[in-house]
Amino acid sequence: MIIGGFQGFSLIDYPDKICAIVFTQGCNFRCPYCHNPELIDTKRSRSDGLEEEEVLSFLERRQGKLEAVTITGGEPLLQAGLEDFLLKVKGLGYLAKLDTNGSFPQRLEKILESKTVDYIAMDIKTSLDKYESVVRKKVETAQILKSIRLIMDSGLDYEFRTTVVKPLFEKDDFIKIGQLVKDCRLYVLQGFVSSKTLDDECLDMHSYSDEELACFKQIIEGFVQKCTVR
Template sequence: MRFGGIQKTSTIDFPKKLSCVVFTLGCDLDCFYCHNRQLIETGDQVPEKEIKAFLEKRKGLLDGVVVSGGEATLQKDLLNFFKYLKKLGYATKLDSNGQNLEIIKKLNEAKLVDYFAIDLKATREKYTRICGEKADYKKTAETIRYLFENKADFEVRTTLYPGITKEDLIFIAKDFEDFPLWRFNYFHMPEKFKKCDLKRLRGKALTKYDMIKMRKDLNEYQKNLEI
């Protein structure tokens, strides 16, 4: 496992759990608004033994561990790491862009992940424009539908980056049955970004006030919103 950092305590990343968040290095997407770009480019690696020493020390004090990124499903030893977390008695959560369904299937079938958070980033038509040319809306949609069909505990997350519109959110909402939870993350300017993206990053982003105003329209298609 290649780790880029750890958030030692969190009350908001894992529903109803006091958790820590471990961040893996590398990602298969290139979202222009990414707030963890240091993890997908040249981030410093944190030795796995340091991560494990912390997890073993906090056993019984933390409820759960969130494995995030970057994109954790790219890690070759991911299944073994989740087995290790389970042996320590932790509840487990995976944050993912949903592009690697086969890995998510293996984790779910082995009952190694208690809760999934899948990032659904844009409409089908805009996915590559927002997330880079390797991005595939269909893959993420297939992952979400797999989690529905297999009654997994999960949520869907969408970041309200500059340029995403009410119409975009309605297009996304119409494409699926009711998500168990659709969580919106409000945009903050990333510390590190590509110069070519600066103009887009300075654009107008939806605010909480905007989202409250459009809640009724979104509720026609998705009932379980966290705004």
């Protein structure tokens, strides 16, 4: 597995747990507002990042202090060695959280069957009819739908989440998103911070106001069990 970055401590990336974060290298989407643009290139060489052994050694030393490991990216499901890495993480006694964009349901299903994850966070980029305009890649939206269903039927803890970038969203988008994730346990609206983005044009974009986010939250609450703003 190609690791593009590592953070040894976080209080916010696994709900209610102290965790470390492993950033995998490579993503199949090109969201212009991506806040980890250095992780997008799938051709980046392994020598530019960390070796698995270094990360696992750190995790072994932190047993009893850390509780969980979050695997994010990039898109972790691009990594052929993801399942083996998760097995090693679980073997050290950690809870494991997987972040995904939901575009690889077959690979996601295999991970779910391996029982190597405890929590899944899937990004819902926008309403299905606008997906390609946001991620700037060809998308089979049926794959997104399949991943949503797999996660909701998995029996695991999970969340769906959307980074809300102005002016990419309208009220109707949240009605459509609510219908996509209807009856899900948790949906999170994430404010956008323009400190670092893939496309420089997004540096001038903003998140919506607290009042606007509250309006979107109210729309989503009509569809899901719980909605929060982060």
